[in-house]
Amino acid sequence: MRIIKVRAPGGPEHLAVADAPVPKPGHGEVLIKVAACGLNHADLYQREGKYPPPPGASPILGMEVSGTIAELGDGCDPRWKVGDRVCALLAGGGYAELCTAPAGQCLPIPSNIDLIDAAALPEAVFTVWANLFEPPRLSAGETLLVQGGSSGVGSTAIQIAVAFGARVAATAGSIEKVQFCLNLGCERAFNYHDYWFPAVRDWSQPHGIDAILDMVAGEYFPKHLQLLAVGGRLIHIATQRGVAVELDLRTVMAKRLLITGSTLRPRSVAEKTALRDSIEQQVWPLFAAGKIRPIVYSVFPMGEAAEAHQLMESSRHIGKILLRMD
Numbered sequence: 001m002r003i004i005k006v007r008a009p010g011g012p013e014h015l016a017v018a019d020a021p022v023p024k025p026g027h028g029e030v031l032i033k034v035a036a037c038g039l040n041h042a043d044l045y046q047r048e049g050k051y052p053p054p055p056g057a058s059p060i061l062g063m064e065v066s067g068t069i070a071e072l073g074d075g076c077d078p079r080w081k082v083g084d085r086v087c088a089l090l091a092g093g094g095y096a097e098l099c100t101a102p103a104g105q106c107l108p109i110p111s112n113i114d115l116i117d118a119a120a121l122p123e124a125v126f127t128v129w130a131n132l133f134e135p136p137r138l139s140a141g142e143t144l145l146v147q148g149g150s151s152g153v154g155s156t157a158i159q160i161a162v163a164f165g166a167r168v169a170a171t172a173g174s175i176e177k178v179q180f181c182l183n184l185g186c187e188r189a190f191n192y193h194d195y196w197f198p199a200v201r202d203w204s205q206p207h208g209i210d211a212i213l214d215m216v217a218g219e220y221f222p223k224h225l226q227l228l229a230v231g232g233r234l235i236h237i238a239t240q241r242g243v244a245v246e247l248d249l250r251t252v253m254a255k256r257l258l259i260t261g262s263t264l265r266p267r268s269v270a271e272k273t274a275l276r277d278s279i280e281q282q283v284w285p286l287f288a289a290g291k292i293r294p295i296v297y298s299v300f301p302m303g304e305a306a307e308a309h310q311l312m313e314s315s316r317h318i319g320k321i322l323l324r325m326d
């Protein structure tokens with residue numbers, strides 16, 4: 001089969017199409033004929049040699065795919081059949097014509113969603129669900145601030161939170177992206193290149209913000225503590241402006257704040273399967289009803305993986321970038 005290989009750690013120009021043996025589905029796994037693979041920031045770090053895959057994972061890039069089931073491993077969940085349309089969360093291996101996935105990390109593609117577009121869903125939906133809804137950290141009527149609202153994860157968070165009845169504001173890096181967030185259902189959206197903090201504070205007063213989904217950290221951290229309401233929740237999923245932050249514990253105690261965060265990739269198959277089950281029950285009906293949708297900015301053919309990585313590095317995109325594997 002053809003894969004996209006990292007010839008040596010470094011820039012996007014180190015990506016190239018290469019041959020590799022077809023992987024064999026292990027116990028409880030399926031083999032997927034990949035239609036498309038979603039790009040994630042983790043792929044860029046892995047390409048640079050800064051983010052090795054977890055133990056036991058494929059060394060090939062790619063953490064989410066859509067496609068059809070080509071083979072079932074021993075002991076595979078009997079719900080799956082060869083030919084089923086699925087999208088799957090992976091620990092690695094998605095930049096390939098075929099990949100294996102634990103059956104518990106696969107979801108059926110709703111009939112109203114295109115096979116290629118479904119590759120935009122797993123990583124963003126699992127991340128949003130694992131950080132905002134399970135455990136429950138956002139309820140109907142509460143306020144949510146999404147930093148990076150036009151990102152794959154951010155646009156998914158806005159859509160799901162709005163669908164569950166939250167009042168949402170977001171930040172983004174251009175007027176066009178701000179408008180995109182408003183179109184998704186945000187009450188307010190702010191350009192983070194301007195001084196976003198007072199505008200967000202004005203929007204949220206007098207109550208404050210109940211939950212913040214943050215991918216920035218660094219100097220945003222003390223501002224987030226100021227913005228949060230009593231009992232507010234600050235949830236970190238990335239640290240683009242730095243991991244070292246200044247914390248005044250008096251604010252945490254006075255407002256009884258919860259400061260947390262998580263990563264998805266190193267979680268066990270059992271944890272990801274439990275997330276899959278609750279996503280299928282609670283989020284999948286929203287796709288079927290057309291209340292939320294995959295947001296795909298561009299789809300690159302496999303031979304243009306370098307261009308796809310360059311686009312993600314430029315941050316010009318809105319929503320997801322995909323690689324087509326045909």
Ligand SMILES: NC(=O)c1ccc[n+]([C@@H]2O[C@H](COP(=O)([O-])OP(=O)(O)OC[C@H]3O[C@@H](n4cnc5c(N)ncnc54)[C@H](OP(=O)(O)O)[C@@H]3O)[C@@H](O)[C@H]2O)c1
Nearest residue numbers: 041127148151152153172173192215237238262263264315
């Ligand atoms: N913890 C986890 O389990 C997990 C899982 C998946 C992803 N992530 C992380 O979540 C982030 C989003 O992932 P993605 O795939 O959706 O990536 P993406 O589409 O490339 O998004 C990155 C986002 O960060 C925004 N951003 C950059 N600097 C900012 C600032 N100073 N203030 C506000 N927003 C800022 C960008 O906004 P502009 O484009 O407008 O500049 C862009 O929307 C990435 O950092 C990724 O590593 C974490």
